[in-house]
Amino acid sequence: MNKAVAFDLLKTPLLGRFWRWRHARTVMQVPLFLVALVIVWDGLTGSPLAPRNLATILPWLHYRGFVVLALLVFGNAFCMACPFMLPRNLVRRFVQPTRHWPARLRNKWVAVTLFVLFLFIYERYDLWSTPWWTAWLVVAYFAAALLLDAVFDGAPFCKYVCPLGQFNFVSSLVSPFEVRVRSHTVCADCTTHDCLRGRGTQRGCELWLFQPRKVGNFDCTFCLDCVHACPHDNVGILARVPAAELWFGGARSGIGRIFRRADIAALVTIFVFGALLNAFGMVSPVYVLEAWLADVLNVQNETPVLALMFVVVLLLEPLFLLGAAAWLARRLGNLAEPTVRVALRYVYALVPFGVGMWAAHYAFHFLTGFWTFVPVVQSIALEFGLTWVGRPRWDLAALLPPVWLDPLEWGLIGLGAFGSLLVVAELARRDAPRRWLWVALPWMGLVLLLTLVAFWLMGQPMEMRGTLLG
Amino acid sequence: MPKRMFLAILFLLGLTVACARRENSASVLANLSIMPGTVGTNDVRVQLSHVDNTPVVGAQVKVIGNMNHAGMEPSIASLTETAPGVYEGVIELTMPGEWFAIVEVTLESGETVELELPLPEVKRGE
Known part of the structure; x- marks a missing residue:
């Protein structure tokens, strides 16, 4: 029986062509990076009143609104256009980290702790009404992403630390699209595994998701590195049944079996x-x-x-x-x-x-x-x-x-x-x-x-x- | 190319910190009171004077109440002058909490002045 071919966003005329372009992510990141600069500037120098400052309006209204909207109709769009990765990617052109993220921390416990801490600080210090603190939160985010990813290889900040990313990873479990291979037959003949290792100057997946064995959206930032690295043009952004991956108990590349991961269960809780x-x-x-x-x-x-x-x-x-x-x-x-x-x-x-x-x-x-x-x-x-x-x-x-x-x-x-x-x-x-x-x-x-x-x-x-x- | 982009980002970051803001000096002084200061309909009274202490007469005055939380629906009241320099009206405060008011004054000359005033914490109604 022939399996129906899923709708592939990368094969659509405009979006598909844009996303297949190697610099698409940078083009998406630059406007958000500029918005982040405006948030920091207005937050530190503008009105201390929340409705009169872009530092409180843009992150707490628009960012959160667009994030959930995108997660519901598409997928992990914010990680895809994450502005915190822009300076980090530039620094990576000069500094190649040599250290590996400590084995004991290769789980979600740090992220779970930071997620709880984020929610606590949000309530305790009224971040929603404090432009100044919101601006510093953005600065801290840039600094943390830059420092961690300058020291450790891969993308440990995204995978093990970022509370916003974890929120997106969990939410994207119900998203209607996922980055996945178009044909497993093509992957079966592949010997280079460029989607994971990278090809030339093109990175492979820095979150260690090997496309042929990748299942679902968890830990996927939609960065499209795998799309650009695959020499067979075999990775797409494919439509799927939302939430269907929630009853998949098998092994997932870079994650393992989620039903045996107490850290991921804690994150979901x-x-x-x-x-x-x-x-x-x-x-x-x-x-x-x-x-x-x-x-x-x-x-x-x-x-x-x-x-x-x-x-x-x-x-x-x-x-x-x-x-x-x-x-x-x-x-x-x-x-x-x-x-x-x-x-x-x-x-x-x-x-x-x-x-x-x-x-x-x-x-x-x-x-x-x-x-x-x-x-x-x-x-x-x-x-x-x-x-x-x-x-x-x-x-x-x-x-x-x-x-x-x-x-x-x-x-x-x-x-x-x-x-x-x-x-x-x-x-x-x-x-x-x-x-x-x-x-x-x-x-x-x-x-x-x-x-x-x-x-x-x-x-x-x-x-x-x-x-x-x- | 990457080096230039890196320098551009450093420059933008520098600008972010360096750009100071201009403070507006108000040409009109306002004294605002609101009664009873609870959720529901409230009487709002604004007394306006020039810096030389003479009352501001014949102005169009609008009060916009807002909460110190981004994304709340503002409450708006158009006031009428009941005595020289005294403007009164009613405003609906929709929920308890921290509010502030923006008083928009359009002077007889056509000049507009915007004032920002804190409100006492709005309590739950009866």
């Missing part, structure tokens, strides 16, 4: 429960809870209160919920393997729900504040004497009428939850073909519970104070 926690930080009940906790702990400082919330929501709650669902699934489905193994496998089923939750949250800010960059740009232009831009239109903000937002958010969460239910069902069918419903039930219950929590969160009145105990 933080991704899913962090989506709820991040939204919880914006609604009124969080202030009531924080005040109560501060009273119980007898503290005035926000740090221990927030730390306790993080421990509960990102550690204890997932341990209990995932553990209970796995234990129940094992008992009801008569599964032979340990509870931990069941949890390590089914936690991936929560990814679509997590993506839906992040997308709903980011879409809200993106759509309510899309036009807010206009008056800020006008204001900056006036500073430089460009009066033809007119008075700043501070009344500009929303892209869509507010009445559209609730259905859109509920739709995104519902779609994510539906995707999670499908993945649960598929995993259960593979685990216990005859008792799959019994295996699936506890996990479906968990998905529904998280969905109800998400709907409750979205229904709460928003409250935006700089300090939670303020």
